[in-house]
Amino acid sequence: MGFLSPWFLAGLAAVALPLWLHLLRQYKRTPQAFSSLMFFEHHVQSSVRHRRLRYLTLLALRLALLVLLAIAFANPFINRTTGATGRRKLTVIVIDRSFSMHAANRMTEARAEAGRLADGLRGQDLAQVMALDSHLEALTQYERNRGALRTAIDNVEPGGLSSSYGEFARALRAMEQTSGMQLDVHLISDMQRSSLPNFRDLQLGPHTTLALHPVGKGKESNWAVENVVTAPQVYDPKQTRLTATINGWQTDAASKKVSLAINKHVIGTKEISIPLNGRAQVEFLGFDVPYGASRGEVTIDPKDNLPEDDVFRFSVRREDPRRVLFLYTAGRTNEPYYYKAAMESSPSTGLTVEAAPLERAGSQDFSRYAFVVLNNAGEMDKAVAQALCAYVQKGGAALIVLGGNSARAGKIPLAGERFTSERVTQGAGYVDEQTPALTGVGRFQNVQFLDSVQFQPKAGARVSAKLADGSPLVVEERMGEGRMLIFTSTLDNSSNDFPLHASFLPFVVQTGHYLAGGEETGSSVVAGAAVTLRRTHEQGATADVIGPDGKHELGLGEATKALSFGLLKEGFYEVQRASGRRSVEAVHADRRESDLNSIPAETLDLWRNTGSSTTAATGSVEQQTMPWSLWRYVLAVALAAAIVESIFATRYLKEGQTA
Amino acid sequence: MPAALTNRFLDPRVLAGISGLDLIAKTVVDGFLAGLHKSPDFGFSQEFAEYRAYTPGDDLRHVDWNVFARTERAYLKRYRGETNTGIMVLLDASASMGFGGPVSKFEYAKFLASAIVYLAHVQRDSAGLIVFDDDVRNFIRPSARQGQLMRLLHGVDTAQLGKRTNFARPFFELQQFLKRRGITVLISDFFEDPQKIVGTVVPLRFRGNELVLFHVLDPGEIEPTLGQAALLVDMETDDAIETSPEYARVEYRQKMQAHLKTIQAKAREAGIDYFLLRTDRPLDEGLREYLTIRQGRM
Numbered sequence: 001m002g003f004l005s006p007w008f009l010a011g012l013a014a015v016a017l018p019l020w021l022h023l024l025r026q027y028k029r030t031p032q033a034f035s036s037l038m039f040f041e042h043h044v045q046s047s048v049r050h051r052r053l054r055y056l057t058l059l060a061l062r063l064a065l066l067v068l069l070a071i072a073f074a075n076p077f078i079n080r081t082t083g084a085t086g087r088r089k090l091t092v093i094v095i096d097r098s099f100s101m102h103a104a105n106r107m108t109e110a111r112a113e114a115g116r117l118a119d120g121l122r123g124q125d126l127a128q129v130m131a132l133d134s135h136l137e138a139l140t141q142y143e144r145n146r147g148a149l150r151t152a153i154d155n156v157e158p159g160g161l162s163s164s165y166g167e168f169a170r171a172l173r174a175m176e177q178t179s180g181m182q183l184d185v186h187l188i189s190d191m192q193r194s195s196l197p198n199f200r201d202l203q204l205g206p207h208t209t210l211a212l213h214p215v216g217k218g219k220e221s222n223w224a225v226e227n228v229v230t231a232p233q234v235y236d237p238k239q240t241r242l243t244a245t246i247n248g249w250q251t252d253a254a255s256k257k258v259s260l261a262i263n264k265h266v267i268g269t270k271e272i273s274i275p276l277n278g279r280a281q282v283e284f285l286g287f288d289v290p291y292g293a294s295r296g297e298v299t300i301d302p303k304d305n306l307p308e309d310d311v312f313r314f315s316v317r318r319e320d321p322r323r324v325l326f327l328y329t330a331g332r333t334n335e336p337y338y339y340k341a342a343m344e345s346s347p348s349t350g351l352t353v354e355a356a357p358l359e360r361a362g363s364q365d366f367s368r369y370a371f372v373v374l375n376n377a378g379e380m381d382k383a384v385a386q387a388l389c390a391y392v393q394k395g396g397a398a399l400i401v402l403g404g405n406s407a408r409a410g411k412i413p414l415a416g417e418r419f420t421s422e423r424v425t426q427g428a429g430y431v432d433e434q435t436p437a438l439t440g441v442g443r444f445q446n447v448q449f450l451d452s453v454q455f456q457p458k459a460g461a462r463v464s465a466k467l468a469d470g471s472p473l474v475v476e477e478r479m480g481e482g483r484m485l486i487f488t489s490t491l492d493n494s495s496n497d498f499p500l501h502a503s504f505l506p507f508v509v510q511t512g513h514y515l516a517g518g519e520e521t522g523s524s525v526v527a528g529a530a531v532t533l534r535r536t537h538e539q540g541a542t543a544d545v546i547g548p549d550g551k552h553e554l555g556l557g558e559a560t561k562a563l564s565f566g567l568l569k570e571g572f573y574e575v576q577r578a579s580g581r582r583s584v585e586a587v588h589a590d591r592r593e594s595d596l597n598s599i600p601a602e603t604l605d606l607w608r609n610t611g612s613s614t615t616a617a618t619g620s621v622e623q624q625t626m627p628w629s630l631w632r633y634v635l636a637v638a639l640a641a642a643i644v645e646s647i648f649a650t651r652y653l654k655e656g657q658t659a
Numbered sequence: 660m661p662a663a664l665t666n667r668f669l670d671p672r673v674l675a676g677i678s679g680l681d682l683i684a685k686t687v688v689d690g691f692l693a694g695l696h697k698s699p700d701f702g703f704s705q706e707f708a709e710y711r712a713y714t715p716g717d718d719l720r721h722v723d724w725n726v727f728a729r730t731e732r733a734y735l736k737r738y739r740g741e742t743n744t745g746i747m748v749l750l751d752a753s754a755s756m757g758f759g760g761p762v763s764k765f766e767y768a769k770f771l772a773s774a775i776v777y778l779a780h781v782q783r784d785s786a787g788l789i790v791f792d793d794d795v796r797n798f799i800r801p802s803a804r805q806g807q808l809m810r811l812l813h814g815v816d817t818a819q820l821g822k823r824t825n826f827a828r829p830f831f832e833l834q835q836f837l838k839r840r841g842i843t844v845l846i847s848d849f850f851e852d853p854q855k856i857v858g859t860v861v862p863l864r865f866r867g868n869e870l871v872l873f874h875v876l877d878p879g880e881i882e883p884t885l886g887q888a889a890l891l892v893d894m895e896t897d898d899a900i901e902t903s904p905e906y907a908r909v910e911y912r913q914k915m916q917a918h919l920k921t922i923q924a925k926a927r928e929a930g931i932d933y934f935l936l937r938t939d940r941p942l943d944e945g946l947r948e949y950l951t952i953r954q955g956r957m
Contacts, residue, residue: 031892034891035755035756035758035848035894035895036850036893036895037893037896037900040911041902041906041910
């Protein structure tokens, strides 16, 4: 026993106060005049002795109260042995339901092992069944009912997500802290090496014991369609191109037949040879795709132990190219030259550029274009400016390019900010490639910009690229429902040498793709990804998601409120966004799950030992001593002493008043 | 006693609020006389005594003309008051009389003495006063002359608490002055041996005097309550004694009751009137009760 705050014991000096009150002052009595003492006798009655005794009781209570208070503040503690015996025990049966558990009969083995564990529990043992993939999900409450545990075990099915032992360990640590129980965890998994994070992330809590139950063979060969690369939009069937990668893990050299099917119709089959533990690629060119969204699949034959990864799903959409209106200064027909050439050199964008002089813009219907490039505009016709503003505000997009005319006007067209221009030759200082508009455009290396434009962007604007002196180069602003990109230099080589560098092409393609609204995902996504259903201003509009099994995935409330939806299962999802746009999303499992190689046994032993040293096999428990604070109990006794003291004192006070 | 009647009596605390003993005495005596209007003869000497045959020279105002009308003989109606009874009030002013509250025994005794001398004045009896402790502090000879009432009341009013009690000294003095028989009223708390008290005063009785003992006590003396062990100091001797609540509650009360019974018994044996007055009792009520008892005895 000890004290956590021993300096509070100095408060014991306060016991001197009641000692003084009782011992030094107790029998001082004011003489009381009486008419005659002829009937009184001089002797000390036993009642006086009794009273003194009772005063001593009161003194003892007061001393005890002060001593207990001082001790309580000093925070006494005793060392208490903790361990499995100090906490209630909870048996946690965790079944891996990641994609790899599809292989052979792994899930059957896992369910059988879990069933054996559940049957082996004693009558009063608490247990919980959980499932592991990318996160840990409880399938039951804390149960003593074996039937409920068996039902949960029998209903576990492998999914499309990958397993994460790091997430598993983190969840167990949190569970140990929140439950306050001794966790006896049984993990039934194929122990994939690919699911192993940094070892420090596997650390278990001090009150967790881990028992590992591997299922499946330690090493299994597996082939999979690892990846399929194709453009998600098809504008010209003659230019379609699809590359599929076939990979083998712990495999011998083999020959496989690879088939491409669009909407269940096989349109091409190729035979490829896959080397030992290697990969091979196969390409399909010029295949026809019908208009609208199509579902594509690349499959390999013959199937292996994990047939689910022998097929790779993707989606393509065929549509006509969209037009971009390039407004240039009259007489300067060379202004759209570079931009048009760059855009049309990349047919995957599906954009064609129409150039028109700014003076004739009044006759244009802007809504027919994917977006408008406003190049080097000075003082604009008011009607044209209003029409362009209305177009952007209703959801259109514009690329505003500043040049000599804009500098003379001193104002950014449409946006309206005043700016100053200074001739300084410099390169790009900062390019934010995380913004959708500039994803993959590079850092504009070796590009020289001759003008530096200074202006104060509007609130909410995003500066995506800057020149070396910090002046803005690419600024994104919103106007109503639409968006504008402001490029503070030119798209020809009049004030920079940008068009002469390789980075010009991806810049034109990516900004065009972004302004045209083409920010959706690629032809396929990994299971667990989320698809955006609505933007915040689209609240109330209905969205819908039809899953791979043909069922509507959203409830009524979710259909009008959900901002996004997680694509967790392999297959095709039909997604109708709140904006009305429909798409087909192809979802495939993370191909790291296709590597069925398991974690070495010594690594598993190390992991097992990160938790409590108690082992499921031996049942021995490491005893730990922890300080157990007693101040609450001491304070409770002090409170009781205070109550008794007040009762005694009140009684004496009443007697004193009647005297 | 009916509550309505009880409520008519004067609380001693009310009397203490009245300034002037004459007014207090008048209030007390007129009060209980008015309450006893059917018995106007109540008093120390207003009682009817006898009829006596008229002899020449008698005052014709006292002839009972009703008897004369019936018998054609003149008789005089005689009252005891016409025996010129003298009343001597002995007021104990020892220190112990200062005990009690809110009306002390001494104040109560003063009210009682005032009421008695006023009653005597109303009945045209001569009255006198002796204030004593261990010696005679004030002596006013009995008289029925004009201004006697004021002298007596002044004597009562100016009486101060003295020291210890000594009954022998005032009664020795009294015996020197009392040549005629009368009524002697002794007002005291009688913290003395009953045998000694009665032995001291009984010689007056032998001379044909009528003796009345008014025993004035505070309720706190009869039934003291102590909350805790107390150090009590005697108001006359300054002796101190430590006692306990249990003793005061049991043994003291037993001794006090025995003392009261002994005084009463000794007084009765000696033919002395004895009447106990508690200071929490209305004075007029006590006087009325005593006079009722006295009339019944006569």
